[in-house]
Structures are given as structure tokens and as C-alpha cells.
Amino acid sequence: MYERLGQRFRQIMAAQQFLSTIKYVAGTKPSFQLSEIAAYLEEPLTIGQMYAALQPHLDGLGLGAQKTGEDYTISRLLPSLPYILNAAEEKRLEAYLSLSSLPSILEAAIEQYITGKTGKDWSDPILLERLRRAIVAQKDDYWKPADKRSLHYTKGYAVLGYLAYHFPVYFMQARHMLAQLAREGLLKQEMTILDLGTGPGVIPLAIDDFWMCLDTARATVHSVERSKENIEAFGALARSVATNNPQVTLKLPREADITSPGNVSLPDLIDLMVFSNVLNELAGLPVAARADIVMNYTERLAPDGTILIIEPAEEATSTGLRVLALALKKRGLSIYAPCTFVWGTNCTPDRCWSFQTAPSLRPTRIMNTLAACNEPFRYVNTDIKYSYVMLRKDGKVRTSCHIPKGTKTLRLSKIHLNVGKRVTVVAAKMSEDLGNAETHIFRLCDGSAEKPVFAVLPAFHIMPSNRDLGSAPYGTVLEIRNVLVRYNPAHDAYNLLVSRNTQIMPTP
Template structure:
């Protein structure tokens, strides 16, 4: 039987593999074999020990320059050796664990195959392939062949030094194909392998500054021709306001060209949303600093070189139009549309919506972005600091994108942010869709 001959069902993960991966997420840390590969690469590039004071100081300067440029221009260039070394030290650890979270979601939702062809566009030094190698190695099940595209010569060199060696260290469950040296903005579908199961754009579309939203969407939709019939597109961007909202607009534009949004958006009312003000992101547990990060942070203002928090905006699109949630608000169900909240100011109403964030507030006042897919002002479910009882934690821990019914929430308009708050009260009933319960009461 060929490598592709047994792909009818999803990738099955045994209990031991699942427990290992969940334990990893409890205390995420870059595995030692990857840290050693990065340290060895630094020594190869510089001709000095990876923790040589001169090397560390130059890496600090590169990191500070990258951060400064990012906050001014929302982009970074990686054309020089120390820029790439700085990336490996500061950004790569977070991005690696971040993609493990995304890949695990894909596997856990039954979207992964026992053997997958994965294409990483704008791979950089190979963070996404490293995440694939690490996660599949930990699971002890599943295999993949990884293709990648990268334009930067320095990133290309780092990829070739790190990714094949990591695959060998992890048991060769992942076959690493020779990366393609190209600008993804100038790619044609015919330049790429076909029958791709997972096509990844991780922290890359935002860097195509010469392309507007529509042209970025044209690019992705055109390359989607190389997907298998049940292939998945992953789009990931930083969680800041500018990049996150631009990503939502881009994903919506891609969906207008063919591939359907699988998650996190559900469009439970069958309407087209307006993503211009859609700032949503996920947050996961902090990673443990790497040895390299700790050495960089040992000097003055060391906090500038510690990067451990995981926040990102992402979306999955499918060629077969499969969706995470098939739920649609039933005809005649008496839930207010979020686009109609202006009619219900200072009233208690019932709504149904998707949970589009974790807690954006604090441990006292909890704030969760919600959306029902109607063109609406930003809307948040708010758990006041004064609330006590079971409702205080009712939204805590619910998966990103899950749909909930909220019975008896109080509508308040937040003038400072031109947004609506749905205030959870002691008598509010919170019911995740899919659990037993009725459709609620009438709303005038």
C-alpha cells in the first residue's frame, strides 16, 4: 500500500499520546534537542560559542531593532545573519509552541490524516515544520511530508540546518522535502506540489505590504488549487489590533473566493459579517524561557529579551466547506441579533453567539468577545466584579469559537469604545449549544 493509501479516516491518537501532548501544554518548553540544534547553528554561523558575550550582545541589538521596527511599521526584515539569530532566540520559541496548539486543534477535531502533505509558505527558519516534527514525535502516531517556501537566503540556510536534523532526531516520522526558494507573493499554483492536506500561512500575509486585502485573498485562493479535496488552510497572525483585524478581513475575502471558513467563525445566522472591527485572538499558557533566552536576559534590561506569552489570531478554511459548528439559529427562535442591540439598550434579553476570545478583562471583571455573524458593533459578554455564584466562571475554559446561549443578559452601551456589553446577572442562564435545554423565551 502506498504512503497515501490509508487516509480514509482521521489520524487516531492513542490515550498515551494524547496524555503526553496535553502534559506538554500544561508546562510548555522547547525540547532540548531543538534548543541544542539552535545553539549549534549559532556557533556555526558566528564561529564562537553560542553564549559568547559578543554574540549575545549582537543578538540583543538585533532583537531590539526588530521590535522597534515592528511597532513602527508592523513588519520585520530578516535578511542578515544576526536578524535571523535574533528571531530564533526571541520569536521562534513562542511561534513553535503556538503552532503546536493549532496543529493539535486540527488533530483533535478530526481534520488531520494519518499521513499528511504539509506546505508552509514563508517558513522562515522552519518554525512550523519544527512544530510538526515535535508534536508528531511526541504523539508517536501519524506521519507527514513537509514542503516549504522561503525567500530569505539567511532563513533558507537556517531551515536547512535545523529542520532535517530535527526530523532525524525525532525518528523520521516527518519527511522533509527540499525547500523552495521563492517569493510567495510571486508564486503560481503550478510552482507547488499538489494534493496538499495542510497549507500554512503563519505570520506571513501581514508582511505582504505591497498587496491589499483583495490581492492577498487572490493569492491564497489561487494557491488553494493545490489542496487535496478535503484540504485545510491555516492563517495565523499576531494578536495586535492592526494585524488581527487585517487578518479577519483577509480571511473573509478568501472565503468569498471559494475556500470556506471552518473556524472560529460560524455564521450561525447565515449572514455575512463585517470584520473591520473584529479584533479577536486566542491566548495560551506561557512557555518556559529557553537557555538562550535566559542568557540574553542576564544583562541590563533583561526583560526586553524574554518572550514567553502566546497570543495569536488564526483561522482555518476548508476546501470541502466543512465547518466546526453546523448549528444555525432555528427559524422563529427568539434570540436578539447582535446587530439589533440598539433596540434593547438597558433591557434584559436572550442572545446566542460564538465565544470569540478568552477573558480579555482580569480576575475581577471578566470580558469575552462574542459574535453571531451579523454586521454589528463589537459586543462583549461581561461578568461584573460584584457577581457571585456559578455564573462567575460559566464562560471560563469554554473553547474558542464555541457557541453559547445567554438567557437574561442586560444590554449596556459602552460609549468609550462604541461597543455593547451583555452583562451577566445572577439570574442569567448560560448554556453551551449542544447541551440539553430549550430555545428560550420570546423577545419582542
């Protein structure tokens, strides 16, 4: 026993000496060969052994490795400058986001693919009926309890139904998320992007389309997909719609299951990693297992890279994303957006139903044709509502807001002790308007609440002093002064009643 402990101790000391040596040499040279390290070591190691020991620590040390013959060149990574939009790009982006239709070339490509795949014109009545059945089956499956779902959009009419019903909405969601990344300085001049569970290529095709708004940024887009039919659809659509923009390179997907990619070759130093509408399909797995899947890929994330997870806005799925995000935060990632932990505490996400909205999509020709039946509502999918989280491993957050000790600001975790009182809170606006024209309702969160909290603003109480509640973008941290606390037993939630005497302003 003591011999084993001694051996283990020597191994730990050797590993520490090795990493210390790497740090020392990296501090004296911008680049060096890994073989140079051997001369410093008491215990001899081969090049392969040294690389295996170093590879998990490269990001943390701010180093990159490039294979050079039988050796490796180790280099210090220079910080990547964010891609900052200029005035012309901002104007172009504004016009781009105002478009409510799927790009006509992409709409036509989907129609052509369905026609070519089935051997019938996409508007053929028999084909339309099969698409209807596929869409209804997918929707029925989605609404089953999580452990009863199958959610396989992987072959036959399941893929074609996905293209007709889900693809357009997910494409438009991606537009808005890419615009947000651009405006927040999370894109770079040279981007390596990995889309995990790409399906028929929503994210890569959206990137190819979006990059036309940018003057000089470049992107290479990799993806992983398990379904051969989705990969086939991806290839067909990409050939039809890819812009031939030299700024974007779309790589064909690697065929693999994202839960166990095996030996599939994936890029290192990924600047943007995307899980779009895919992790919810693993709802049968516990949260810890889904967090493991995400964390398994983070060693490939660049030190200043971003992980983007997008999910549907449906309550159970949206709430599940918040639970997953907190699990990933506890594993060491930081939540960049949309959440702000005002008090530096972890939240209670079990009832956190929070989502973003955008202007609706104009129905495609296929949707309108499918809707020419007795139940048209089943086949038109135009609402742009989605939940998302952006994660980092460098600790960066969009809004850093911490309340100094001694300030008279109420934590939402203490709201139950203040029913009937007027209070001041600092919290993020975590919904669009959930009310109506008479009464405006917005979800609030400061990262401490144990039960849902809503700001309630009757229309006749709207004043310049409280108007920011409605106009502030999703995720904005607001200081809200002089609001009355009420408990809502019907929903086991708390309301902050905003009146004409309430002052609301974004925090600095």
C-alpha cells in the same frame, strides 16, 4: 465580431462536452487513461490540451491525475478518513501540551547554529549586543504603520535575532495548533503538508516534534522560503533535531517568494497548507492582493484539505487577519474555525480583535542571557497569544449553528435597539478573559455585529448557571439568556451584563 462570438461559443460548448465526458467515464470506471476520452470528442484534442483543460477541475470532480508515460491515468479519489486519536494518544498529547519549555535539543541546536554562523560563542558579549540590536530593530519595524514596514528576517543578524526571540514562541504556537487539528479530526493517516514562508523551519520542525505523539499517522512536509540564510538555518536545525521518526519526512525548502513562486515544483493534493506569521509581513499589499496569494495555492489543496493561517495577536495584525478571512470566504472558501456565522450572514471584521492564548513559554537560555542588561523586558518573549483561521473548500465548518426563524434570540446587529433591555443571544466566545479578578470580560460574536460586543461578569455574580462563560473553550457557541444590554461610549462598544439570574450554556 459575430465570427469571434461564434468561435467563442464553440469553444465553450467543446469545453462543456469534454468535462461532461470526463464525468460520464469517471462514473463508469474507477480509473482510465486520458487518451480514452479522445474517441468521445467531436473536436480532436491532444493529451496535453486535454490535461490543461481538465487540471483546474480535478478537485471539483473528485479526481486525481498521475502522469503515465505520454498519457495520464485519471482516478476517482477515495475520501480520506480522519486520524482519530486513541486514549493513549490523548493522554500523551495532554502531557505534551503541558510542557512549557522549548525542547532542549532544539534550544541547543539554535545556540550551536548561532555559534557556528558567527564564529563566536553565542554568549559572547559582543555577539549578544548585536543580537539585542537586531531584536530591537525588528520590534521597532513591526510597530511602524503597515505601509512603512520592511520586516525582512532574511539575512545576517536578522535571522539570528529571529531564532533567539521569535522562533521559540512560534514553535509553541504551532504545537497548540497541531493539537487542535488532531483533536478536531483534521489530520489524516497520510498527510501531505505545505508550509509557505517557512523561515528557518518553525512549522516543519514543530510537525516533526508533534508527530511523536501519534502512533501511526505519517506526514511529508514541503515548504517554500525565499531567503537562502533561512534555508541554511532550516537545514542546520533539521539535521540537529529531526527525530529520525520514519512517520515524518522533512523536505528541504524550495527557494521562492510565496507571492510569485514561478515554476517551483510544489505537491498536489495538499492536506494541510500553512501560512504561519507570514501574510502580515505583506501588509503593504491590499487585502485583495493577499487573498489572491492564498487563492493561487488552493488549486493544489486536496478537496478535504485545510488551510491554516496564524498571525500575531497584536490588534492591527489580528484584525487584519479577520478582514483577510472574510475576503477569502467571499472567494468561496468556508471558515472552519474559529468563527461561527450564527445567522448565516457575513461579519464586519474591521474591529474584530480576537486571539487565542496558551500557557507562557519558559524563557530560553539565550533570552535570559540577553535580558541581563538595563532593559531586560525587551529581550524576553514568552507570551503565547496568536490569532488563527482555518479554511476549507468543501464547506465544512466546526460548528454549524443557525437560529430558526421566529425564535426570540437577538441578533447582535440589532443590539443598538435594545440598550437597557434584557435579552437572549446566541454567540461564540471569541476571547479568553480580557478582564481581571473582580470583573471578567469576554468578547462575543454571532457573525452579524457591527460594533464590538462583550459579556461582562462580575466575580460576585458567578453562579453554576453562568459559569460556562469562563470555562468554555475559545470559539464555543453559547446561548446566553437574560442579560442586560449597555452601551459603552468610551469604547464605542456594547456590554452584556451577566448577573446571577443569567443562564449560559453551550449550544447543542
